[in-house]
Amino acid sequence: MTTGTAAGWLPLSSGERSVAIEVLVHGPLSRSDLARRLNLSAGSLTRLTKPLIESGLLVERPEAGAPAESRQGRPSQPLDVVAESGSFIGFKITEDMVYGVVTTLRSDIVARYDRPLTSHDPDRVVGLLGEMADELAGAHPRLAGIGIGVGGLVQDRTVVGESRFLGWRDVPLAALVEERTGLPVVVENDVAALVEAETWFGAGRGLDRFVVLTIGAGIGYGLVLGGKRVPFAEEDRDFGRHWIVNPHGPLTPDGERGSAVSLLTIPSIRYQVQAATGRERTYEEILALAAAGEPMPARVVDEAARALGTLVAQIANFVMPQKILLAGEGVGLMDVGGATVEATIRAHRHPLAAPVALETKVSDFHDWAQGAAVLAIQVLVLGAAEG
Secondary structure (H helix, E strand, O other): OOOOOOOOHHHHHHHHHHHHHHHHHHOOOOOOHHHHHHHHOOHHHHHHHHHHHHHOOOOOOOOOOOOOOHHHHHOOEEEEEEEOEEEEEEEOOOOOEEEEEOOOOOOOEEEEEEHHHHHHHHHHHHHHHHHHHHHHHHHHHEEEEEEEEEEOOOEOOOOEEOOOOOOEEEEEEHHHHHHHOOOOEEEEEHHHHHHHHHHHHOOOOOOOEEEEEEEEEEEEEEEEEOOOOOOOOOHHHOOHHOEEOOOOOOOOOOOOOEEEHHHHHHHHHHHHHHHHHHOOOOHHHHHHHHHOOOOOOOOOOOHHHHHHHHHHHHHHHHHOOOEEEOOOOOOHHHHHHHHHHHHHEEEEEEOOOOOOEEEOEEEEEHHHHHHHHHHHHHHHHHOOOOO
């Protein structure tokens, strides 16, 4: 696992890391508020913040709207991160594209750059990532590190142990890209990276119990307890292949009969419609036909919506999250089948159960790339521990 920090920042102690993360995620914060949040004395806070300010990671900012005479002294100078003190590249690798973003230290996207992926040969992929990084470095000279999100099993945030989409096994992607670019690199499962980003900066910020459920080419699931992502063995191995939602459901080439994958993923929905009609349709066309009442697409989409509602209800019943975020390129299902999803959730919950806080995020692959950049920020700048 990459253990060094990005150029320009010194390794942080656990106390300094706690301060930096609190300000990064929730800032700007007054010193009194920060001390209260972290249960620190004023002296301890001063000791921990001094090196962070000297390194340029934190800065004292006058309170907005405060008169000039009140801006003297530390109590009126909230601490904030210097978001522009470094830039980070995030890459999301799919079967046929590499999506890239550049973010600030606070994960705000300042540039997007995508390239088609014409080969899955690791050397060719590394070469493409290097070319993209070179191009981005020309416009963003303060690059501090790279995060890469890949669908599959990632070991120690450095090696792609297995990726079905790319046909990879045991590819030391971080080391190869570091050698090509000269920048520190973190590699992670793409869903795990997205969950980290949403926990720190997105829909899950400030929540103790939070779930991310993604639908698209596969099914992704991420659980946050106590404000931290919970790692689990199947998050890198498409757990939805064996999560049986309807044992009498369709049999598709991928996933067990009636599994979340066979009912909900875009390839499975397209397969079902093609098998029944003899015509190949895009996912968007199927949703449009279902909305127009075309019988076969409407049946497949309705079955997918009931499967999604069942899945969400099961998660809510067992995890009791404060919020479930539904994301991924397949969330257009909610536009057509949202009422069915909601009715199915209610049918599978106790009548007196609190409503499920289900948030749908219309996202694209740049959100996944942003998640990879957040991993780079966590590991390379803050030295945040894995998991």
